[in-house]
Amino acid sequence: MKVDTRKRLAALREKMKASGTGLVAIAPGSHMDWLLGFHPHPDERPCLLLVGLDKETFLMPVLNAEGSREETDISFFTWADADGPHAALAAALDEIGARGVDKVALDETMRADFALLLLDALPGARHAFTAETLGALRMRKDAGEFARLKMNAGIADRAMQKAFAAIRPGMTETGLAAVVKEHFASEGATPSFWIVGAGGNGAFPHHQTGGRTLEEGDAVVIDIGGRKDGFPSDITRMAVVGRPPEGYGQIHTIVEKAVQAALQAAKPGVLAREVDAAARRVIADAGYGEYFVHRTGHGMGIDGHEPPYITATSETVLEEGMVFSIEPGIYLPGRFGIRLEEIVILREDGPEILSTLPRDLHVAQV
Incomplete structure (x- = not known):
């Protein structure tokens, strides 16, 4: 670099x-x-x-x-x-x-x-x-840093699309992760992490991807990242195997609204805790506050996790050029979890999302 x-x-x-x-x-x-x-x-x-x-x-x-x-x-x-x-x-x-x-x-x-x-x-x-x-x-990225982060976001988008295309009943979480890792490698990136949480496993935010078989009706959390030219990527999207489980659509909508609220709150001069509060308020008002168990986001640059941290207590004043995640989630034990994650760079008029991949639910045909 x-x-x-x-x-x-x-x-x-x-x-x-x-x-x-x-x-x-x-x-x-x-x-x-x-x-x-x-x-x-x-x-x-x-x-x-x-x-x-x-x-x-x-x-x-x-x-x-x-x-x-x-x-x-x-x-x-x-x-x-x-x-x-x-x-x-x-x-x-x-x-x-x-x-x-x-x-x-x-x-x-x-x-x-x-x-x-x-x-x-x-x-x-x-x-x-x-x-x-x-x-x-x-914390404030220059044009060269942004370009490498944007490039990595594109690679992650394409790895996620490969995962979507590969999902089928009978494959394992590790099998789906292998598709992701293979794609990162195909573009010269080193896979960094690959969280695939199917069904009840998705209710563990940092689930250790394992041998569970994907079954029809599973909601699947896919949180992946790689690294190329000294910078990382990080994205989370949701997929279901066939018909979504009962209640899924309502929860997905709540999490999406929380993402939008955080994006609207993120402006230069705003405290990081105010962005966390915006996302958390949507989820709490919907009655699921106890199921949002982590911070709203983390900074990203050379390190995949670095300041600023978007937490309920952070006094960091957000500035133009800062890069961080917005990733609220709801995790229902024994049923499923939903997390939607964007990496943004803060511009003068608000956040620019690095990914181009919609946050819509991907439905895998069975």
């Missing part, structure tokens, strides 16, 4: 100044990918990108140095297994003038031993996570 590292470092430093953060420490993972376009092999050896207000450098295991040098011209302070990382870390902090910082932002995904190593080297420094700095930047 090609990125403009200098531009992103400059934007990060603006956020650091605004939040009073003197150092941002980033471990190998998606934060580093966003900033540099790569990350070294992650293992138990401390490896940190240290970004100060004026300079940046790496604490880098010797083992990874040669390969990483091909990806970046940022300076390294290397350490070998025989010596340990402490001296190299001290030298790296001195190099970027970060020894006396008042506040350090830690990559929330880094290993606890990496974090403790750094905090021990910065006695007295306050620590936070990246919500005010790198995390805030990642």
Whole structure:
């Protein structure tokens, strides 16, 4: 993934100044990918990108140095297994003038031993996570990020259509999942997840796809995603095998209205919890509030789940360029579940849906 590292470092430093953060420490993972376009092999050896207000450098295991040098011209302070990382870390902090910082932002995904190593080297420094700095930047997608997310959404749409075409009585949940995975692979994407929940299994939001046989009258939750060019997809649609089960149409309509309410509520300047409330209100008013058991959505970018989270308590102010899911659901134990999911990017006038696939129920002929 090609990125403009200098531009992103400059934007990060603006956020650091605004939040009073003197150092941002980033471990190998998606934060580093966003900033540099790569990350070294992650293992138990401390490896940190240290970004100060004026300079940046790496604490880098010797083992990874040669390969990483091909990806970046940022300076390294290397350490070998025989010596340990402490001296190299001290030298790296001195190099970027970060020894006396008042506040350090830690990559929330880094290993606890990496974090403790750094905090021990910065006695007295306050620590936070990246919500005010790198995390805030990642929530707003640029045109290149949007293009890759849109491309992946198209692949997922076509994988879902393949699943619809394949559904028949007698096949298993895993058999239908195999059709999805095969399609992702056919377009050069790596399958990431494949939830297929038939009948009562659909009432478990994160059902583990298994050997249950699809039967006539089953409602089937299909929640799938893949990854290509460093970005993911995520979509949920509903299908039935022949005639829908009793009461299905009413519940599907309620969930669809909840999706529409959330889409209407999602505007720049609105709190994320207000979008959750809009969807939840529709379902609660219809008498099914206790059966909507999860948040309304999650952000999506390099990671399939990342901020902003569309929850009942989120104080995140939605901004233009944020990408997140809207996916309310109703789950009736022992009967069926219904979830409809869209990924949207927030534009000036509201959300743009990445998928082009209707949310209508697909009825498989038997």
